[in-house]
Amino acid sequence: MKYTDLIFDLYGTLVDIHTEESDWVWEKCASFFRENGVEIDGKALKEQYQKESALREGKMGQEYECYPDVPFDEVMECIFVRGGVKGAKDLAFKVSRMFRTLSTEYIRLYAGVRERLAELREKGYRLWLLSNAQQVFTEYELRDLDLYDSFDGVYLSSNYGVRKPDHRFFKVLINEQNLDIKKCLMIGNDRDTDILGAKNLGMATLYMHTLLTPSEQKEADESLHPDRAEEGTKHFEFEGDDWSVLAPLIDKICR
Numbered sequence: 001m002k003y004t005d006l007i008f009d010l011y012g013t014l015v016d017i018h019t020e021e022s023d024w025v026w027e028k029c030a031s032f033f034r035e036n037g038v039e040i041d042g043k044a045l046k047e048q049y050q051k052e053s054a055l056r057e058g059k060m061g062q063e064y065e066c067y068p069d070v071p072f073d074e075v076m077e078c079i080f081v082r083g084g085v086k087g088a089k090d091l092a093f094k095v096s097r098m099f100r101t102l103s104t105e106y107i108r109l110y111a112g113v114r115e116r117l118a119e120l121r122e123k124g125y126r127l128w129l130l131s132n133a134q135q136v137f138t139e140y141e142l143r144d145l146d147l148y149d150s151f152d153g154v155y156l157s158s159n160y161g162v163r164k165p166d167h168r169f170f171k172v173l174i175n176e177q178n179l180d181i182k183k184c185l186m187i188g189n190d191r192d193t194d195i196l197g198a199k200n201l202g203m204a205t206l207y208m209h210t211l212l213t214p215s216e217q218k219e220a221d222e223s224l225h226p227d228r229a230e231e232g233t234k235h236f237e238f239e240g241d242d243w244s245v246l247a248p249l250i251d252k253i254c255r
Contacts, residue, residue: 004254006184007198009187014113016212029099029102076091153176155173164194185253188206188207204253220239221237
């Protein structure tokens with residue numbers, strides 16, 4: 001096979017989600033802080049979160065291609081600690097889960113995703129998840145969607161302090177699993193993170209233009225559709241999220 005390792009983005013690629021981090025959500029979470037001894041309102045909680053996140057990102061460095069990722073729950077823990085509360089770590093975990101639950105309007109797999117991934121695995125491909133995501137949110141969502149075990153390995157950016165397109169995040173997966181970059185295909189719905197980061201490493205790519213793709217990004221180039229792309233190309237594009245069509249095309253690309 002030309003490509004043996006398939007690396008997937010999550011949100012907008014395999015999963016459809018809509019979140020709304022409204023003032024109401026911040027106020028509800030602030031009430032949890034108050035119940036546990038930290039006097040704060042929603043506006044102040046949001047401001048403290050943003051300030052602490054910015055400080056932590058700044059400390060991570062300003063080198064070229066530096067895309068830091070700060071764990072949400074660690075920032076919440078910091079706010080509890082400053083309030084002099086015992087058991088800050090556990091409380092931070094609880095309020096982080098609360099925040100995600102309240103801010104999520106819906107989350108669902110694109111049709112056929114679980115079955116199509118299973119088919120690709122049965123054909124002998126190794127499947128990896130590489131997502132710009134918060135572990136405290138996403139691990140539970142993957143398990144609730146019965147998707148976690150669809151992969152040979154799951155890599156979430158908050159666990160490593162960097163996110164796509166930072167080459168260091170890609171290299172965590174590549175180095176830990178001893179992958180051959182020339183045998184990898186990156187599949188994602190964001191040109192500026194998934195696709196750019198993979199291209200910078202010399203990896204083959206498949207860009208999906210879905211409803212969750214950033215609005216400023218162009219639709220898929222039909223000339224790069226796997227059925228129409230020139231022989232020898234390493235970069236493909238697909239319009240939509242129809243996995244019943246896409247999975248066989250991925251197999252075609254990799255053969």
